[in-house]
Amino acid sequence: MPKITPEDLAKITERVKRTMILREGTGRAKIRVHMGTCGIAAGARSIMSTLMEEIESRNIKDIILTTSSCAGLCSREPMITVEVQNQPPVKYVDLTPEKTKIIFDKHILAGEIVKEYALAFGSERVP
Amino acid sequence: MAYRCNVLLCTCTMCVSVGALKIRNKLEEEIKKYNLEDEVQIILTGSSWLCTKGPTLIVQPDDVVYQFLKEKDIPNLVEEHLLKGRPVPSLMYIDPEELNPIEKLQDIPFYHDQRLIALWNRGIIDPDEIDEYIARDGYKALAKVLQDMTPEDVIQEIKDSGLRGRGGGGFPTGMKWEFCRKNPGSPKYLICNADEGDPGAFMDRSIIEADPHSLIEGMLVAAYAIGAEKGYIYVRSEYPLAIKRLDGAIIKAREYGLLGKGVFGSDFNFDMEIFRGAGAFVCGEETSLIHSIEGEPAEPRQRPPFPVERGLWENPTNINNVETLSCLPRIINFGAKWFAGIGTEKSKGTKVFSLAGKINNAGLVEVPMGITLREMVFKIGGGIPNRKKFKAVQTGGPSGGVIPESMLDLPIDYERIQEAGAIMGSGGMIVMDEDDCMVDVARYFIEFTRDESCGKCSSCREGLDAMYEILTNICKGKGKEGDIEFLEELGEAIINASMCGLGKSAPNPVLTSIRHFKDEYIAHIRDKICPAKSCVELIEYSIDQEKCTGCFICNVNCPTNAIIGEKKKPQTIDKSKCIKCSVCKEVCRFDAIKVE
Numbered sequence A: 001m002p003k004i005t006p007e008d009l010a011k012i013t014e015r016v017k018r019t020m021i022l023r024e025g026t027g028r029a030k031i032r033v034h035m036g037t038c039g040i041a042a043g044a045r046s047i048m049s050t051l052m053e054e055i056e057s058r059n060i061k062d063i064i065l066t067t068s069s070c071a072g073l074c075s076r077e078p079m080i081t082v083e084v085q086n087q088p089p090v091k092y093v094d095l096t097p098e099k100t101k102i103i104f105d106k107h108i109l110a111g112e113i114v115k116e117y118a119l120a121f122g123s124e125r126v127p
Numbered sequence B: 001m002a003y004r005c006n007v008l009l010c011t012c013t014m015c016v017s018v019g020a021l022k023i024r025n026k027l028e029e030e031i032k033k034y035n036l037e038d039e040v041q042i043i044l045t046g047s048s049w050l051c052t053k054g055p056t057l058i059v060q061p062d063d064v065v066y067q068f069l070k071e072k073d074i075p076n077l078v079e080e081h082l083l084k085g086r087p088v089p090s091l092m093y094i095d096p097e098e099l100n101p102i103e104k105l106q107d108i109p110f111y112h113d114q115r116l117i118a119l120w121n122r123g124i125i126d127p128d129e130i131d132e133y134i135a136r137d138g139y140k141a142l143a144k145v146l147q148d149m150t151p152e153d154v155i156q157e158i159k160d161s162g163l164r165g166r167g168g169g170g171f172p173t174g175m176k177w178e179f180c181r182k183n184p185g186s187p188k189y190l191i192c193n194a195d196e197g198d199p200g201a202f203m204d205r206s207i208i209e210a211d212p213h214s215l216i217e218g219m220l221v222a223a224y225a226i227g228a229e230k231g232y233i234y235v236r237s238e239y240p241l242a243i244k245r246l247d248g249a250i251i252k253a254r255e256y257g258l259l260g261k262g263v264f265g266s267d268f269n270f271d272m273e274i275f276r277g278a279g280a281f282v283c284g285e286e287t288s289l290i291h292s293i294e295g296e297p298a299e300p301r302q303r304p305p306f307p308v309e310r311g312l313w314e315n316p317t318n319i320n321n322v323e324t325l326s327c328l329p330r331i332i333n334f335g336a337k338w339f340a341g342i343g344t345e346k347s348k349g350t351k352v353f354s355l356a357g358k359i360n361n362a363g364l365v366e367v368p369m370g371i372t373l374r375e376m377v378f379k380i381g382g383g384i385p386n387r388k389k390f391k392a393v394q395t396g397g398p399s400g401g402v403i404p405e406s407m408l409d410l411p412i413d414y415e416r417i418q419e420a421g422a423i424m425g426s427g428g429m430i431v432m433d434e435d436d437c438m439v440d441v442a443r444y445f446i447e448f449t450r451d452e453s454c455g456k457c458s459s460c461r462e463g464l465d466a467m468y469e470i471l472t473n474i475c476k477g478k479g480k481e482g483d484i485e486f487l488e489e490l491g492e493a494i495i496n497a498s499m500c501g502l503g504k505s506a507p508n509p510v511l512t513s514i515r516h517f518k519d520e521y522i523a524h525i526r527d528k529i530c531p532a533k534s535c536v537e538l539i540e541y542s543i544d545q546e547k548c549t550g551c552f553i554c555n556v557n558c559p560t561n562a563i564i565g566e567k568k569k570p571q572t573i574d575k576s577k578c579i580k581c582s583v584c585k586e587v588c589r590f591d592a593i594k595v596e
């Protein structure tokens, strides 16, 4: 391993940033994939891997991806909740990998809520 | 690789001893079973959590903690939480007051009242990964001092921060460095004291196990300030895990050019080596420690001259404790003003304590100076188990003293604790309840210091022997009028005539317990009673004839067959056979065994 200079500290930090953000819980946005039994049956695992691929291929560091339990809406699975820092959480329902990619681009990266896939956004209640 | 979840498993010495590595294997197996290897990463951390509740782990980013884990709990935990995202309440921390599980780490009082400076990276990084340390602002302080500060600037900064030595003495760190730097001798040496001989204390071990690079970086900062090119870390050989992690960290730091010639490409050279000490209590005394590194018998010598004038191989030597050094990176990064803003007028920053004894949340805590002992015991420590009554807290280990309930509102501060007759010490804190006999506690500490005395001064060697004998007699009911006064005189004499800190502080536990619990001494000496019902020779077991149902359980369990009687009839104890083992009291479900 080569010797490092003070300038390298920032590079190393950048490299492990995603891991540290995960542990400190301080990401810019948090995506929860609902993974109840019915969620898994409806394909939540494929939503999870789609999101992981998106994050990986774009080399994004400041987003936390996590699982959460049943949201009580079995008929609308698979679903995710997106929480951008300082904004109310938004739930997206009836997802497919394609829809997930669109949400990722628009909401998570550009900050624009994708209303057509959202469940009464801003509210936690069923419409 | 992008993981979505990190499982932070504590693998400190204690957690490993209760099976943390088996938990790791099982976790790996179950994670593989659900094909979660690319999503969930297991990190082995050090000293993350409540040390008597291991094995423990934390799941991030969910911030959920689990305690007392067993292999058989793991399949369920992996399936429920790691796969389905449903935390498992039955494995969570239980609040000792409310008796309900608390899910989030941040919501547990034990955690959120703490403030981490020395333990900045506790349980959050893998101690074997230098890059993770760097990602938490690691080695930034080193870069800062090398690029922007002169050694004098660094000394001034540490003086302004108000940092005082955490090894027990509380000497201002910046001032010590200045003495060492100004001394003309060369080469100069830096020694880190990780002897940690105080029985029951494990602050320094935990810091090293959880975050060895904070210590290494702190030593680099100190060495730059005093002008040393060589450092030693004196670790007791009973700390194999700490030594292993430190050794690995030193190798990584060398590879990165952070140790050795031209640190960070500058013209500052510094390297360090680990010295394994035999681990006697007196080896922690600085002059004795120096003798030990020199290959001489580990005996203290007269001071002055202090090590900053004549230390290792007669050269100026600066000795600091592990915790003192581990605070330095944060002080440099955040500034002296920030550090000085925490704590009391004369005690700045935070202090790490190992909470032990009759306390619900035994473990390692770091708190801001100035919080009260009451907050420490009842809020952070979660109070006394089994609804027993608090009696006293012992700070400073064998050199310290007991502080009674009436003084619980005392803030944690070097001077204030000293006024109470105890000392801050290195951070051992033992909580005692109504079942602890203060005379016996004093006897225990004197037995320890008597055994650890190097024997050089007769006051310490013979004085402690005499104290031990008197205390033993008092506990046996053979105390005499005048014993208390004699103990006090003897104590003062030992303090005045002994050469090193061991002898100068050893009588403290006796003197403070006489000061605060004189009535317990009097009860033992005059009335031949042990109020805590702890001194075996002063108590008797008997059976309450009204309460005894004759269930016969005690009769079967008594190791000496001292319990006599027929089944279904009240039992009696043959006092000539009873060895006072208390087994009968533990097994009786009808509260019929009386101890008087």
Ligand SMILES: Cc1cc2nc3c(=O)[nH]c(=O)nc-3n(C[C@H](O)[C@H](O)[C@H](O)COP(=O)(O)O)c2cc1C
Pocket: B164, B165, B166, B167, B168, B169, B170, B171, B173, B193, B194, B195, B196, B197, B198, B281, B282, B283, B284, B285, B286, B287, B319, B320, B321, B322, B324, B325, B426, B500, B501, B502
């Ligand atoms: C009997 C005795 C035992 C000691 N044990 C330790 C010890 O285990 N660790 C420690 O850091 N200091 C110990 N000290 C204090 C050291 O002599 C020294 O003051 C300290 O290491 C200085 O570091 P500091 O200024 O950072 O506190 C002990 C002192 C005495 C008298």
Ligand code: SF4
Pocket: B282, B299, B300, B452, B453, B454, B455, B456, B457, B458, B460, B461, B498, B499, B500, B501, B502, B503, B504
């Ligand atoms: S005070 Fe005790 S331990 Fe210290 S030098 Fe004297 S005899 Fe040795």
Ligand code: SF4
Pocket: B543, B547, B548, B549, B550, B551, B552, B553, B554, B555, B570, B571, B587, B588, B589, B590, B591, B592, B593
């Ligand atoms: S266990 Fe208790 S109740 Fe049973 S015989 Fe012994 S004293 Fe009596």
Ligand code: SF4
Pocket: B541, B557, B558, B559, B560, B561, B562, B563, B573, B577, B578, B579, B580, B581, B582, B583, B584, B585
């Ligand atoms: S204290 Fe022990 S020895 Fe004595 S009666 Fe009870 S069980 Fe037997």
Ligand code: FES
Pocket: A034, A035, A036, A037, A038, A039, A069, A070, A071, A072, A073, A074, A075, A077
């Ligand atoms: S299990 Fe997912 S909504 Fe019920």
Ligand code: FES
Pocket: B010, B011, B012, B013, B014, B015, B046, B047, B048, B049, B050, B051, B052, B054, B056, B363, B364
């Ligand atoms: S024993 Fe593992 S955290 Fe202390």
